[in-house]
Amino acid sequence: MSLLAIGTLAFDDIETPYGKADMIVGGSCTYITYAASYFASEVQIVSVIGEDFPETVMNDLKSKGADLEGVELKRGEKSFFWAGRYHDDMMGRDTLDTQLNVLADFDPKLPPAYRNTDYVMLGNLTPSVQMQVIEQMESKPKFLALDTMNFWMDVAMDELKAVLKKIDILIINDEEARQLSGELSLLKAAAKITDMGPKSLIIKKGEHGALLFQGDKTFFAPALLLPKVVDPTGAGDTFAGGFMGYLAATDDISFENLKRAIIHGSALASFVVEDFGTRKLERLTKSDIDGRVAQFSELVRVNF
Amino acid sequence: MSLLAIGTLAFDDIETPYGKADMIVGGSCTYITYAASYFASEVQIVSVIGEDFPETVMNDLKSKGADLEGVELKRGEKSFFWAGRYHDDMMGRDTLDTQLNVLADFDPKLPPAYRNTDYVMLGNLTPSVQMQVIEQMESKPKFLALDTMNFWMDVAMDELKAVLKKIDILIINDEEARQLSGELSLLKAAAKITDMGPKSLIIKKGEHGALLFQGDKTFFAPALLLPKVVDPTGAGDTFAGGFMGYLAATDDISFENLKRAIIHGSALASFVVEDFGTRKLERLTKSDIDGRVAQFSELVRVNF
Numbered sequence: 304m305s306l307l308a309i310g311t312l313a314f315d316d317i318e319t320p321y322g323k324a325d326m327i328v329g330g331s332c333t334y335i336t337y338a339a340s341y342f343a344s345e346v347q348i349v350s351v352i353g354e355d356f357p358e359t360v361m362n363d364l365k366s367k368g369a370d371l372e373g374v375e376l377k378r379g380e381k382s383f384f385w386a387g388r389y390h391d392d393m394m395g396r397d398t399l400d401t402q403l404n405v406l407a408d409f410d411p412k413l414p415p416a417y418r419n420t421d422y423v424m425l426g427n428l429t430p431s432v433q434m435q436v437i438e439q440m441e442s443k444p445k446f447l448a449l450d451t452m453n454f455w456m457d458v459a460m461d462e463l464k465a466v467l468k469k470i471d472i473l474i475i476n477d478e479e480a481r482q483l484s485g486e487l488s489l490l491k492a493a494a495k496i497t498d499m500g501p502k503s504l505i506i507k508k509g510e511h512g513a514l515l516f517q518g519d520k521t522f523f524a525p526a527l528l529l530p531k532v533v534d535p536t537g538a539g540d541t542f543a544g545g546f547m548g549y550l551a552a553t554d555d556i557s558f559e560n561l562k563r564a565i566i567h568g569s570a571l572a573s574f575v576v577e578d579f580g581t582r583k584l585e586r587l588t589k590s591d592i593d594g595r596v597a598q599f600s601e602l603v604r605v606n607f
Numbered sequence: 608m609s610l611l612a613i614g615t616l617a618f619d620d621i622e623t624p625y626g627k628a629d630m631i632v633g634g635s636c637t638y639i640t641y642a643a644s645y646f647a648s649e650v651q652i653v654s655v656i657g658e659d660f661p662e663t664v665m666n667d668l669k670s671k672g673a674d675l676e677g678v679e680l681k682r683g684e685k686s687f688f689w690a691g692r693y694h695d696d697m698m699g700r701d702t703l704d705t706q707l708n709v710l711a712d713f714d715p716k717l718p719p720a721y722r723n724t725d726y727v728m729l730g731n732l733t734p735s736v737q738m739q740v741i742e743q744m745e746s747k748p749k750f751l752a753l754d755t756m757n758f759w760m761d762v763a764m765d766e767l768k769a770v771l772k773k774i775d776i777l778i779i780n781d782e783e784a785r786q787l788s789g790e791l792s793l794l795k796a797a798a799k800i801t802d803m804g805p806k807s808l809i810i811k812k813g814e815h816g817a818l819l820f821q822g823d824k825t826f827f828a829p830a831l832l833l834p835k836v837v838d839p840t841g842a843g844d845t846f847a848g849g850f851m852g853y854l855a856a857t858d859d860i861s862f863e864n865l866k867r868a869i870i871h872g873s874a875l876a877s878f879v880v881e882d883f884g885t886r887k888l889e890r891l892t893k894s895d896i897d898g899r900v901a902q903f904s905e906l907v908r909v910n911f
Contacts (some may be wrong), residue, residue, distance in 0.1 A: 392791065487696065490832040511815040514832070523906045525827045528794040528818070562909040596911070602827045603907040605866040607900070 305370075306551040307337045307417050307444075309349040309436050310426025310540070312356055312374065316386035317579060319393065321533045324579040328360050330383060331426035331450070333538035337584045338571045339424070339548025341592060346548070347417045349373040349436060351405045352480045353381040363585070372414040377405045393532050394509065405555035407565060413439040421445035424543060424552035425470070427452050430462035437469050441493065446556050448547055449501070450539070453479050467500035471556075474505045474543050489514060493521075503561065505546075507539060515565055517558055525602055526564045527573045527595065534579045538572045545571035570595035609674075610855040611721050611748075612639045613653040613740050614730025614844070615710065616660055616678065618759070619830045620690035621883060623697065625837045628883040632664050635754070637729035638844035641888045642875045643852025644671035645896060650852070651721045653740060657685040667889070676718040682708045698813065699838050707766035717743040725749035726738040726855035728847060729774070730757050741773050749813050750818070750860050752776045752851055754843070757786050775860075778809045793818065793883055797825075807824065809850075811843060815881060818878035819869055828869045829906050831877045831899065838883045842876045845888060847876035874899035 313330030336346045347370040365371060386400035409432055418441040425433045427450040449470045457464050467473065477489060484492035489506055493516035496504050503517040515522040532559060546568035553560055570592055575584045617634030640650045651674040669675055672875035690704035713736055722745040729737045731754040753774045759767050777800060781793060788796035793810055800808050807821040819826040850872035857864055874896050879888045
């Protein structure tokens with residue numbers, strides 16, 4: 304089935320201890336789309352770009368199965384731009400520059416063909432923009448996922464809480480889960496957050512794996528051990544894109560299938576960090592992905 | 608089979624966000640023995656105590672299967688004492704006081720009955736004291752495990768490296784593994800450390816679980832999510848004691864059995880942190896432990 308994804312198509316300047324990449328194509332929707340395209344039959348993109356966004360990338364996304372009808376091109380304007388530098392431990396990072404450009408007055412318009420899509424991934428954006436997408440859906444999606452960040456908890460908590468009531472699953476990291484819930488224990492945080500609306504919750508812990516909560520059920524997916532992390536940018540969006548793409552492809556939102564989707568999302572995220580930007584993510588084979596999925600199972604396998 | 612354990616029998620003052628416990632019985636050998644006693648037929652203790660160490664505790668340890676012949680009592684002296692305060696996040700802690708007392712000139716003497724034991728757990732102590740124990744063994748143990756800490760890497764690295772050449776498995780945390788190897792990636796750290804001597808390595812990551820490395824094989828054991836961690840003191844020693852006790856009981860050092868031993872050690876560690884000191888660890892049932900072991904398997908179970 305199709306996946307509808309909203310997020311950014313952007314440029315990034317990235318500096319890590321392994322090097323520097325300037326003006327490479329990034330943005331949440333880019334990572335989500337590349338990742339989801341390995342599973343979903345189609346990825347309907349809602350985004351906004353300036354005249355500077357490369358047509359070659361748009362064509363590549365289209366060749367991977369992206370529907371670009373929902374991408375607005377603003378003539379004479381520039382695409383969203385982010386510059387950041389990662390710390391030596393690859394965990395912390397400093398934002399060096401953020402230029403909203405076309406994103407400043409982003410007013411998403413869903414083409415009619417998008418309005419009955421069952422699987423929806425709302426990438427990290429202003430909660431009010433995420434809400435606009437929800438309100439334009441004609442039928443309630445079967446599974447609506449949301450990404451957000453601590454910045455929106457600081458400046459738009461009420462809007463965020465309104466969005467939380469509309470979604471099926473929230474995908475955030477451990478620090479964000481603690482801030483949103485005010486709880487140190489992730490078990491208590493999960494209980495409070497799922498009381499805010501979403502029936503399911505994924506808490507990402509970076510190199511320490513990811514947790515899935517639904518009612519009293521919990522699942523933990525480890526992270527693979529990688530010899531070298533070159534660039535963590537986009538790992539979270541790649542995870543979310545792979546997760547939602549897998550669900551759309553299998554059209555099964557049982558807890559057991561959410562687990563399988565998390566492993567597939569984690570497998571894709573384990574590739575994207577091995578090179579700058581989307582370089583590695585763009586050209587994976589089914590056998591690459593299946594190999595990593597098998598590694599996840601093997602890593603925790605124990606027989607009693 | 609029997610387990611030989613060397614470490615401290617001591618007093619602790621512990622302060623956590625949940626309260627304060629003064630002059631409670633602690634020390635690495637206490638936790639190792641209680642934990643191992645659930646599996647091993649006997650725990651031969653090598654340690655040193657002052658006249659202040661409670662006879663009730665010695666009797667309780669004996670009733671659990673401890674052989675106390677190797678515990679030296681120094682008349683007119685005081686037992687080792689440590690005081691610490693945990694940070695609000697329960698991860699960091701400050702040492703408020705350390706009084707070596709009887710430990711200052713600890714000269715371990717192995718009773719003849721201990722010198723051919725197959726399973727040996729060397730708790731965290733001066734590397735030269737750990738070496739003295741190794742040198743007193745008449746036959747090479749089947750499986751020799753070592754715990755150490757960053758302090759010894761700072762002040763006694765050469766002695767520590769000599770000990771590493773004699774052991775089968777090293778059990779340390781992620782920070783210590785990074786310091787010992789000089790590598791940020793735990794995969795690279797593991798390769799360097801296993802080159803230093805031990806064929807196998809466990810890297811503990813606290814609330815993020817534990818990793819086992821042996822050659823090109825890796826296993827990851829998650830940590831259970833606990834609603835409340837009251838006191839993390841002794842979690843590492845409890846893990847090590849449970850791990851080695853399980854191996855001694857099953858007398859099987861295959862990689863597959865090391866995995867099962869890690870899950871059993873993790874299960875015991877998940878109990879000990881739920882109350883101050885050894886309170887919870889002293890009185891578990893087989894069904895308590897089996898229940899937690901099942902939770903570990905369930906937490907990561909996924910079928911493709």
